[in-house]
Amino acid sequence: MRRLLVIGIGAGDPRLMTIEAGDAIGEVEVFLVVDKGETKDDLVAVRRQMLRTFARGAYRTIEIHDPPRDPALPYREAVQQWHHQRVLAFERALSEQVADGECAGLLVWGDPSLYDSTLRIIDQVLERGRVAVDHRVFPGISSVQVLAARHRIPLNQIGGSVLITTGRRLREGLPDGIEDVVVMLDGDTAFTTLTGQGFDIYWGAYLASADELLIAGPLDEVADQIVKMRAEARRRRGWIFDTYLLRRQQG
Secondary structure (H helix, E strand, O other): OEEEEEEEOEOOOHHHOOHHHHHHHHHOOEEEEEEOOOOOHHHHHHHHHHHHHHOOOOOEEEEEEOOOOOOOOOHHHHHHHHHHHHHHHHHHHHHHHOOOOOEEEEEEOEOOOOOOOHHHHHHHHHHHOOOOEEEEEEOOOOHHHHHHHHHOOOOOOOOOOOEEEEHHHHOOOOOOOOOEEEEEOOOOOHHHHHOOOOEEEEEEEOOOOOOOEEEEEEHHHHHHHHHHHHHHHHHHHOOOOEEEEEEEOOO
């Protein structure tokens, strides 16, 4: 029986790592590293710093190639196909390169439960029954929590609910009665579709990093500023991770 620890490593600052997650890294003998083919050296450097800080003793790494999604397929079908290819890759790595009794680890940015496919992939590996794995999950501090902390706001209003969604879904429209919505994975500034509808926005990019960016205010007044800052940051670094809360104005 192999052990697999799925470890949430937070939004990017090693100081936000929980004590439990740090202890879990210390147990790992082999880390499974998903290679997305991206040149984000600063993100790789953060991972290495975490391993230097929390790993105990010798360990090795196994690279797992992350297959691309087929842009020609409808979104849901493309994701299902992509997940299946990931399942096969994880299954091969665990069965062929992790010995019985060894402890493997997967480092997941933010929290494994929030807009991350790792746990679904592991569930499918287990359902196939070709490799025996006992896995545990360790929560992490997500960008959503960091966003609220940086702007010094609660995510919900008194007795209210919060919708967590993606930019793609936001463009399809908000359900009736939604007052607060957290948006992740917005690659195309979907918040601009809600100008003129009475929202405030609390926006953050590269949260918990040295290059953190924050803007807040009435959406109608700051939307263009966010679009411009976001585009400049993406040109400068080649990538961007941003998250925001939209809150309907009261009164």
